[in-house]
Amino acid sequence: MTDNPTRLSSLELLVLKMLTNTSGEMYGLEMVEQSGKRLKRGTIYVTLGRMEDKGFIESRKEKQREGARGLPRRLYKPSALGQRVLAEWEMPSGASMGVLV
Amino acid sequence: MKIKDRHLSPVGLIIAKELLDKFDTDIADSTKDKDHVIAEFEENIRVLVKTHLSIPLQRRIQRPPGSLLLRVAETLVGKKRFERDCMAALADWHEEYFEALDQERGRAKMTAIRIRHTYAFLRATGWLVGLETAGKLITKLLDKIGSA
Helix, strand or coil: CCCCCCEECHHHHHHHHHHHHCCCCEEHHHHHHHCCCCCCHHHHHHHHHHHHHHCCEEEEECCCCCCCCCCCCEEEEECHHHHHHHHHHCCCCCCCCCEEC | CCCCHHHECHHHHHHHHHHHHHHHHHHHCCCCCHHHHHHHHHHHHHHHHHHCECHHHHHHHHCCCCHHHHHHHHHHCCHHHHHHHHHHHHHHHHHHHHHHHHCCCCHHHHHHHHHHHHHHHHHHHCHHHHHHHHHHHHHHHHHHHHHC
């Protein structure tokens, strides 16, 4: 792990919020579509990979759906650490753990 | 997926017409079980689609978009990055591509999807970062040479 795990970029914050607010898991393209152009196709996978390295999110390969023709998608959900970091971040007193970069 | 004339080979089209005629006759026959007729027809169509696809559609299905990029990336990108980031990028590419194919979107839309996802895939491999850095270094070097 090269990065300080408590550092949270604006994109990472956005991804964490989206993943926490959704009931299930999300895949990359779905996040891009729901972010209202704030997340781009070109950066989402790099961001998600970095967040997984930091332990903020977890991912798994989707089971191949019946009749699916493409590769199975990768589904993401927030980890316990990610949820804790987000909760700290959203505390009104300010982020005691996080440093927005 | 809707089956159109151009999705089937010429022989496939003849068989499809025969199957449709047989279906019409069987469904009109009151002695035959309708559920069985429908199930049999669906099974026949499923086999027909598998065995008599038109050549352009076969090509598209045999070589899904990004296949070549994936093969190149497999050898040049680290295993972790490849399996996690590149495969995720390609899976989303396929998702959007096949959805557009099912909706029979035009060539412009398909090309736009291809361009956007090729860029996303290249970003996921990390190659573009290397190219951007190299570009910046060359620009700086040229500036220094120019000012000397």
